[in-house]
Amino acid sequence: MSAILETVGVNKTFGAVTAARDINVSVAKHEIVGIIGANGAGKTTFVNMVTGWLPPSTGRIRFDGRDITGLAPRKITRLGICRSFQVAQVFMTATVFDNLMIALGIADAHGLGVLLPLRVRAREERADAILRRYQMQDYRDQPASTLPQGIRKLLDIAMAMVAQPKVLLLDEPTSGISVEEKFPLMDIVMGALKEEGVTVLFVEHDMEIVSRYVSRVLAFYQGEIICDAPPAEALADPKVKEFVIGDDLHNQTLLQAGALQDGAQEVSDARG
Amino acid sequence: MNLLLTILVEGLGYASYLFIVSLGLTVIFGVLKILNVAHGAFYAWGAYLCAFLIGEFSTMGVSDLGTMVAIPIAALIVGLILGSAIERTIIKNLYGRDEVLIVLATFGLFLVLEDVILLVFGVDPYFAYQPTYAMPGVQIGGIHQDGYKLSMIVVSLVIGLISWAVLNRTHWGKLVTAIIYDSELAVAMGINVPRVFYTVFVAGAVLGALGGAYIAPTISVAPGFGVEVIVLSFAVVVIGGLGSIPGAAIGALLVGMLRAYAVLQWPEIELFVVYAVMAAVLIFRPEGLFAPAKARKI
Amino acid sequence: MALTSDRTTLGLTVGFVAVALLGVFVLPDWLLNQILVAFSRALAVVGLLVLWRTGLVSFGHALYFGLGAYTVALLGRNYGIGEVLVTLPAATLASALVGFLLGFIVRRYREIFFAMLNLAFSMVLFGILVKTEALGSTDGFNVEQPTLLGIGTDDAAVKLTALFLGVCAIGWLTAVLVHRYLGSILGSLTTAVRDNEIRVEYLGYSAAEAIHGKYVMSAALTGLGGGFMAISLGQVDPESMVNWTVSGELVFVTILSGPGSVAAPFIGSLIFELLRTYAFELVPYAWQLIVGGTLLLIIFFLPGGVWSVLSRLAGRRGVEP
Ligand SMILES: Nc1ncnc2c1ncn2[C@@H]1O[C@H](COP(=O)(O)OP(=O)(O)O)[C@@H](O)[C@H]1O
Numbered sequence: 040m041s042a043i044l045e046t047v048g049v050n051k052t053f054g055a056v057t058a059a060r061d062i063n064v065s066v067a068k069h070e071i072v073g074i075i076g077a078n079g080a081g082k083t084t085f086v087n088m089v090t091g092w093l094p095p096s097t098g099r100i101r102f103d104g105r106d107i108t109g110l111a112p113r114k115i116t117r118l119g120i121c122r123s124f125q126v127a128q129v130f131m132t133a134t135v136f137d138n139l140m141i142a143l144g145i146a147d148a149h150g151l152g153v154l155l156p157l158r159v160r161a162r163e164e165r166a167d168a169i170l171r172r173y174q175m176q177d178y179r180d181q182p183a184s185t186l187p188q189g190i191r192k193l194l195d196i197a198m199a200m201v202a203q204p205k206v207l208l209l210d211e212p213t214s215g216i217s218v219e220e221k222f223p224l225m226d227i228v229m230g231a232l233k234e235e236g237v238t239v240l241f242v243e244h245d246m247e248i249v250s251r252y253v254s255r256v257l258a259f260y261q262g263e264i265i266c267d268a269p270p271a272e273a274l275a276d277p278k279v280k281e282f283v284i285g286d287d288l289h290n291q292t293l294l295q296a297g298a299l300q301d302g303a304q305e306v307s308d309a310r311g
Numbered sequence: 312m313n314l315l316l317t318i319l320v321e322g323l324g325y326a327s328y329l330f331i332v333s334l335g336l337t338v339i340f341g342v343l344k345i346l347n348v349a350h351g352a353f354y355a356w357g358a359y360l361c362a363f364l365i366g367e368f369s370t371m372g373v374s375d376l377g378t379m380v381a382i383p384i385a386a387l388i389v390g391l392i393l394g395s396a397i398e399r400t401i402i403k404n405l406y407g408r409d410e411v412l413i414v415l416a417t418f419g420l421f422l423v424l425e426d427v428i429l430l431v432f433g434v435d436p437y438f439a440y441q442p443t444y445a446m447p448g449v450q451i452g453g454i455h456q457d458g459y460k461l462s463m464i465v466v467s468l469v470i471g472l473i474s475w476a477v478l479n480r481t482h483w484g485k486l487v488t489a490i491i492y493d494s495e496l497a498v499a500m501g502i503n504v505p506r507v508f509y510t511v512f513v514a515g516a517v518l519g520a521l522g523g524a525y526i527a528p529t530i531s532v533a534p535g536f537g538v539e540v541i542v543l544s545f546a547v548v549v550i551g552g553l554g555s556i557p558g559a560a561i562g563a564l565l566v567g568m569l570r571a572y573a574v575l576q577w578p579e580i581e582l583f584v585v586y587a588v589m590a591a592v593l594i595f596r597p598e599g600l601f602a603p604a605k606a607r608k609i
Numbered sequence: 610m611a612l613t614s615d616r617t618t619l620g621l622t623v624g625f626v627a628v629a630l631l632g633v634f635v636l637p638d639w640l641l642n643q644i645l646v647a648f649s650r651a652l653a654v655v656g657l658l659v660l661w662r663t664g665l666v667s668f669g670h671a672l673y674f675g676l677g678a679y680t681v682a683l684l685g686r687n688y689g690i691g692e693v694l695v696t697l698p699a700a701t702l703a704s705a706l707v708g709f710l711l712g713f714i715v716r717r718y719r720e721i722f723f724a725m726l727n728l729a730f731s732m733v734l735f736g737i738l739v740k741t742e743a744l745g746s747t748d749g750f751n752v753e754q755p756t757l758l759g760i761g762t763d764d765a766a767v768k769l770t771a772l773f774l775g776v777c778a779i780g781w782l783t784a785v786l787v788h789r790y791l792g793s794i795l796g797s798l799t800t801a802v803r804d805n806e807i808r809v810e811y812l813g814y815s816a817a818e819a820i821h822g823k824y825v826m827s828a829a830l831t832g833l834g835g836g837f838m839a840i841s842l843g844q845v846d847p848e849s850m851v852n853w854t855v856s857g858e859l860v861f862v863t864i865l866s867g868p869g870s871v872a873a874p875f876i877g878s879l880i881f882e883l884l885r886t887y888a889f890e891l892v893p894y895a896w897q898l899i900v901g902g903t904l905l906l907i908i909f910f911l912p913g914g915v916w917s918v919l920s921r922l923a924g925r926r927g928v929e930p
């Protein structure tokens with residue numbers, strides 16, 4: 040299978056801090072990749088570099104065979120890489136429906152097409168279809184500022200998907216959401232994403248969630264990838280155990296209960 | 312040589328009162344994140360009250376030198392009474408609102424306060440030259456220099472040093488610095504932010520009024536003169552970096568010297584040289600020359 | 610939704626035609642004059658409204674107001690051109706061009722810095738005008754008699770009516786076009802840019818470019834308004850066209866009007882003009898007090914401006930594209 044996203048020798052330093060060190064990753068089409076690592080390990084920096092928010096200090100990033108290193112976020116978005124954010128980035132004063140309308144409008148607009156009316160029937164129907172796919176119909180006319188945290192994150196992801204990207208990066212889609220809500224939310228998201236056949240990389244702290252959805256794990260530690268393997272293998276890796284899971288109390292409990300191994304087994308079984 | 316000296320002294324005199332006024336403006340901005348247009352009104356009120364008091368003292372038989380006590384008295388009265396009242400009634404209700412909207416609100420306040428001056432003090436100008444008679448002139452490099460202007464330079468230096476010491480050497484000053492750096496964190500640390508805001512606003516108001524009170528004896532105090540100083544102080548603090556005390560000093564020096572140079576040598580550019588420099592500074596250093604460090608948010 | 614948009618267009622058309630008819634057949638000349646001045650300024654305020662919806666306030670749009678006014682005046686003085694079909698487009702274009710160039714700088718700034726940088730630019734023009742004899746210095750100079758398709762008149766009443774109808778026509782056209790614009794995809798990038806520039810970037814559009822476009826638009830409209838003001842007053846000078854007080858008035862009327870509708874600036878501007886006339890007659894020393902007090906009242910109690918009152922009275926929502 041050909042790589043859709045590839046980083047070659049990517050480094051990023053902020054003054055004395057090295058946030059990325061020699062990152063070499065190759066992601067194949069339709070892969071679902073989990074990115075794990077303690078706080079400050081460089082996960083967001085990785086997402087930021089791939090999506091153009093930060094240029095790498097050195098190294099190249101290729102998308103679909105094309106060098107995208109240092110391109111502006113909007114150019115990369117137009118090429119087909121979109122993202123969600125650790126803190127949802129939505130239009131707070133607009134309703135959920137209008138958020139999607141604006142997103143659809145921008146995705147549709149080319150050249151002078153930006154001067155065409157935003158509110159046309161066909162676009163409104165598409166916005167409503169997205170609302171159904173992400174199960175947000177009940178919040179349709181509510182301003183984004185009044186949404187519960189989980190719904191706002193869902194909207195953030197739905198907006199990232201509006202342009203029908205080939206690659207989607209999710210930065211901690213379940214952060215700030217209670218443990219009980221995490222699975223329902225991720226089920227909605229991953230169900231929708233599977234429907235659209237997009238390649239997904241998502242950052243997640245909760246190993247239970249990672250094990251359930253991904254086929255491959257990238258473990259970050261101090262800017263470096265210390266493990267790149269299927270979930271079951273990654274979880275067994277002593278370095279991952281020490282530097283990633285070791286920090287997190289919730290994950291530790293899970294590990295002891297054997298829950299993670301079982302979940303990971305399920306996923307790899309399902310994928311055959 | 313003489314010309315250079317004249318520009319230097321003129322510029323310094325000019326810079327000194329601009330600095331006092333801008334200091335108040337920049338500290339209020341640094342802590343409260345409010346660009347306070349009404350600061351120009353504190354300046355004007357300080358000048359009017361000072362001129363009025365000097366007149367009263369003089370008729371009471373106080374010596375020319377003695378009338379100078381009117382300057383701190385006026386500054387304190389305006390700052391403590393007017394400043395407090397305004398913080399309690401209006402400014403307090405603006406915290407956390409849109410920055411530009413706050414500027415507009417303080418602009419509205421400025422207009423109101425300017426007209427209240429007319430209602431209180433009338434439309435005729437005030438003259439209160441007595442303190443300038445009391446100060447002996449000095450010969451520097453063969454040129455006669457006005458003693459009062461030199462005293463202003465000294466006073467502004469002292470005020471600059473005191474502010475610096477308060478901010479860097481006292482517990483209270485460190486609280487203020489912490490708030491400038493990251494106000495959310497300051498709240499989390501349990502600093503009583505509303506009280507610090509109140510105190511800083513009143514202190515800033517005193518400084519604004521002091522600038523006006525000090526300049527009052529050298530001019531005719533007439534309606535509408537708070538406008539020019541507020542626009543110039545904006546230029547000063549924007550050039551220096553909003554919220555920075557050394558920035559206000561450098562900004563005031565730059566603006567003072569430029570003005571003195573333009574007035575004496577190149578009157579065609581007098582009106583806009585300050586703004587041209589301000590635009591240039593913003594273009595090359597968007598935060599101003601000495602913007603204080605802020606917590607980085609990602 | 611196309612229906613709503615048509616309804617607003619219809620409403621604007623009915624409104625402007627009604628004002629025009631009233632003006633020609635009913636209203637006294639002094640009021641006609643006030644409307645003429647008010648609507649000239651309103652053209653500029655429509656531009657500022659677009660910026661305001663984007664979250665930007667400029668304290669220096671007198672720059673473009675003055676550029677428009679002086680373009681009209683200089684075309685008359687230096688080339689004897691009074692043809693409004695030349696002078697007004699020239700005023701609009703000159704301001705748009707300067708706005709386009711300065712836009713590359715100001716689009717990098719937000720909030721206070723955006724406001725102050727604009728102020729600085731406008732004060733530079735003010736300083737140059739005041740000190741340049743060739744441009745009339747502080748006194749300014751007179752504006753050439755306006756003609757339309759070569760036809761002019763010396764009859765003051767006829768001239769007033771003609772200018773009044775002209776400002777109504779241009780006001781209507783501006784309002785309709787800007788309303789359409791606000792309903793377009795690019796128009797939705799006003800409040801969207803104000804709310805979240807990061808999201809706009811990650812949807813594939815440059816927030817800086819969106820702001821630049823709106824800035825040029827506001828500059829063009831302000832230039833048009835300034836040009837019309839020059840013709841209306843028959844005279845230009847730095848104090849009444851370029852000083853920071855002019856910028857302040859424009860911002861004040863924007864806040865007074867409210868961001869709810871493109872019709873609001875015309876109503877707000879007229880209220881401002883009438884308020885000023887009566888205030889000067891009734892309480893000569895309290896004009897600033899009234900303006901400042903109004904500003905405070907609106908910011909604290911009426912953030913939607915007079916438009917929100919009108920639309921509440923009319924029992925419908927403000928026009929939100
Ligand atoms: N814009 C930035 N400027 C300076 N340092 C940064 C910046 N972004 C991230 N860092 C630093 O890089 C390191 C990695 O951060 P980040 O990628 O956000 O970690 P994670 O998302 O894994 O928690 C941290 O030490 C962080 O402080």
Ligand SMILES: [Mg+2]
Pocket residue numbers: 082083084125
């Ligand atoms: Mg992160």
